[in-house]
Amino acid sequence: MGAQPLFSLQDFYGGSIRARLAVAHLLFSQLAGELAAHAAFTGMLAQAVILQKDMARIMADLDHGALCAVCGAREGGGCCSSFMSGENDALQLLLNLLIGVPVAALREDEECCFLGNTGCLLLFKPMFCLNYNCQHIRQSAAPAQMQRLEQAVGRLLQQQYGLEQLLLVVLRRQGRLIG
Ligand code: SF4
Ligand code: SF4
Structure with missing residues (x-):
């Protein structure tokens, strides 16, 4: 069996989005089995899925998808540009793969490479995407609804951050992360 490749933080957070996507798939092929047996990790991941569903329910109540669909149909589209795709890091893409999202x-x-016909492919999205609520969304929501959404987003982002930190710990313990 060949030596397992070493990674650097640059592999996870730098380089092109295509390179980060390739790293996420490589990590998935090598780590998925081990992570499935890691009780703390699987517990945190299950909680993140619950938090993502909570947030999606609040967004649906706000008709977020319909608002974005109107934007997307206009010339120039919505706000999911190819520049924004660069906000995705390899570990967050790995988290999506681990919950069964066929990340590709x-x-x-000129649009973000994860924007499909029915919206964003990803369930765990970058902080910038989750925190972005444009004027259309703010104007259509009551302050209490926006507050609920912001709290739900905050909880999910915190959980995603915790999971990424745990992944770094696991990789460092294996001696596979330089730096
Ligand atoms: S977040 Fe706002 S600007 Fe972006 S696509 Fe949705 S409605 Fe349009
Ligand atoms: S929400 Fe999804 S499709 Fe839109 S920019 Fe973010 S990652 Fe890309």
Whole structure:
């Protein structure tokens, strides 16, 4: 059996989105089995799925998807640009793979490569995407609804951060992360 590759933080957070996507798939092929047996990790991941569903329910109540669909149909589209795809890091993409999201680049144009016909492919998204609530969304929601959404987003982001930190610990323990 060949030596397992070493990674650097640059592999996870730097480089092109295509390179980070490749790293996420490599990590998935090598770590999925081990992580499935890691009780703390699986517990945290299950909690993140619950938090993601809570947040999605609040967004649905706000008709978030319909608002974005209107934007997406306009010339110039919505706010999911190819520049924004660079906000995704390899560990967050790995978290998506671990919950069964078939993470792949869906397009090669000026839009984010994770933007599909029915919206964003990802369930765990970057902080910038989750925190972004444009004027259309703010104007259509009551302050209490926005507060509920912001709290739900905050809880999910905290959980995603905790999971990424735990992944770094696991990789460092294995001696596979430089730096
Ligand atoms: S977040 Fe706002 S600007 Fe972006 S696509 Fe949705 S409605 Fe449009
Ligand atoms: S919400 Fe999804 S599709 Fe939109 S920019 Fe963020 S990752 Fe890309």
